[in-house]
Amino acid sequence: MDQEPDSLLSIAGAVAEEAAVSWDDELRLADDASAATLRGLQEIAQILAAQRSLQRDLTAPPSAGHPEVTPYPRRAGGTF
Amino acid sequence: MTALISMVKPPEGERLSPPRADSATRSPETTIALVVRARGGDRSALDELCVRYLPRLRRWAHGRLPSWSRQMIDTEDLVQETLTRVTARIDKFEPRHEGAFQGYVRQALHRRLVDEVNRAAGKVAESVGSARPSSDPSPLEQAIGTELLERYEAALLRVKPEDRDAIIARVEMDLTWAEVAEALEKNSSESAQMTVKRALVRLAREMSHGSRA
Numbered sequence: 001m002d003q004e005p006d007s008l009l010s011i012a013g014a015v016a017e018e019a020a021v022s023w024d025d026e027l028r029l030a031d032d033a034s035a036a037t038l039r040g041l042q043e044i045a046q047i048l049a050a051q052r053s054l055q056r057d058l059t060a061p062p063s064a065g066h067p068e069v070t071p072y073p074r075r076a077g078g079t080f
Numbered sequence: 081m082t083a084l085i086s087m088v089k090p091p092e093g094e095r096l097s098p099p100r101a102d103s104a105t106r107s108p109e110t111t112i113a114l115v116v117r118a119r120g121g122d123r124s125a126l127d128e129l130c131v132r133y134l135p136r137l138r139r140w141a142h143g144r145l146p147s148w149s150r151q152m153i154d155t156e157d158l159v160q161e162t163l164t165r166v167t168a169r170i171d172k173f174e175p176r177h178e179g180a181f182q183g184y185v186r187q188a189l190h191r192r193l194v195d196e197v198n199r200a201a202g203k204v205a206e207s208v209g210s211a212r213p214s215s216d217p218s219p220l221e222q223a224i225g226t227e228l229l230e231r232y233e234a235a236l237l238r239v240k241p242e243d244r245d246a247i248i249a250r251v252e253m254d255l256t257w258a259e260v261a262e263a264l265e266k267n268s269s270e271s272a273q274m275t276v277k278r279a280l281v282r283l284a285r286e287m288s289h290g291s292r293a
Contacts, residue, residue, distance in 0.1 A: 004281045012280035013273060016250055040235075040284025043224075047232055048251050050223035054143035055254070 008037055015045045018052065111182075112175045119171050126167040133182060134163060136253045137189060143219040144193055149200040158196060162189045176241065179263030182253060183245040190233065235286035243279035250276045 004012075007030075014021050023042050030038050111132070117125035137159045145153055166173075166188050173184055217226055236244055242264075249260045250272075261272035 004278055008281045008284075009274075009277045012277040012284070015280060016273070016276050036288035037281060037284045040287035041280065043228055043232070043287055044251070044280060044284055046224050047220075047229065050220055051140075051143070051252065052254070053223070054219055055139045057143075 005034060008034060008041070011038065011041055015041055015048065018045075018048065021045065111178050115170060115173060115175050115181060118167060126170075129167055129181070130160070130163045133185060134159060136182075137163065137185060139254075140186065140252055141189060141193065146197060146216050146218045146221075148216045149197050152200040152203065153196050158192060159189060162192045165192075177245070177263070177265040179245045179249045179260070180241070182263065183241070183248045186248050186252065231287055235283055235289075238286050239279065239283050242275075243282055246272075246276045246279040247283055251280070 007026075011021055011026060013019075021042070023038070027035055027038055109128070111129070114125045114129050114132075118129060138156060141155050141159050145155060163185060166185050173181065175181060221229055236247065239247075246260070246264055249255045249263045250257075255263060257269035257272050260276060261267070261269050264272055264275055266272040266275060
């Protein structure tokens with residue numbers, strides 16, 4: 001079984017739950033080895049949030065036109 | 081369209097169920113059992129697989145088509161046709177666990193989306209005598225960027241199939257933890273959570289490799 005750092009597993013859990021993550025703080029505290037993976041998790045969180053937004057529009061009451069999704073700032077940092 | 085499609089298509093104007101309301105993993109008969117029956121030519125098993133997976137795959141595909149292609153490609157038809165094709169060739173599918181079929185169909189649907197968008201682009205270019213109208217991305221690409229989405233898809237192909245199934249079940253198909261546990265054949269929701277967390281960390285690492293490339 002691969003061993004992943006607890007800190008990364010904890011953040012991955014937050015991503016899977018769509019919970020807020022203070023990416024700037026996490027990146028500041030991360031060592032070099034973890035920082036790249038953290039950025040990957042941040043990107044996955046962005047994809048997940050955008051996908052959920054589109055799916056919510058699909059299940060919302062009908063409205064005119066195709067749903068618009070507000071683009072997320074890429075690697076903007078801060079609480080996501 | 082076949083009888084199978086007419087069976088699974090919702091009545092005109094009917095709205096989709098909320099994301100977690102369908103019961104792909106709660107029915108008494110397991111997906112694997114259905115796949116085994118379907119392999120044997122049981123049409124009702126194929127129909128049941130479509131009924132289980134159509135709503136969530138439709139939600140997944142929503143927003144992945146560029147606006148310019150929506151006049152030519154219908155998301156619902158695309159999902160239904162992909163499900164029909166996959167179930168018709170179901171003998172190629174090796175069920176690792178309950179959630180494997182979902183991941184298998186999702187990958188097939190992704191390939192089909194790419195093919196259909198390319199085909200539609202060719203038709204548009206032919207009709208107007210210009211290059212492919214690719215400057216208008218899908219809503220999902222608009223939200224997160226084409227490069228990021230491509231890197232995610234590439235990384236998803238590089239992780240282990242078990243990790244991919246876990247990520248698809250939770251992150252893409254929005255299953256509850258109990259449903260993920262059932263899909264991945266884990267003993268508990270906690271075990272399913274740990275599996276998804278590890279899978280996400282490995283996917284994130286793969287994405288960061290893709291970023292450097």
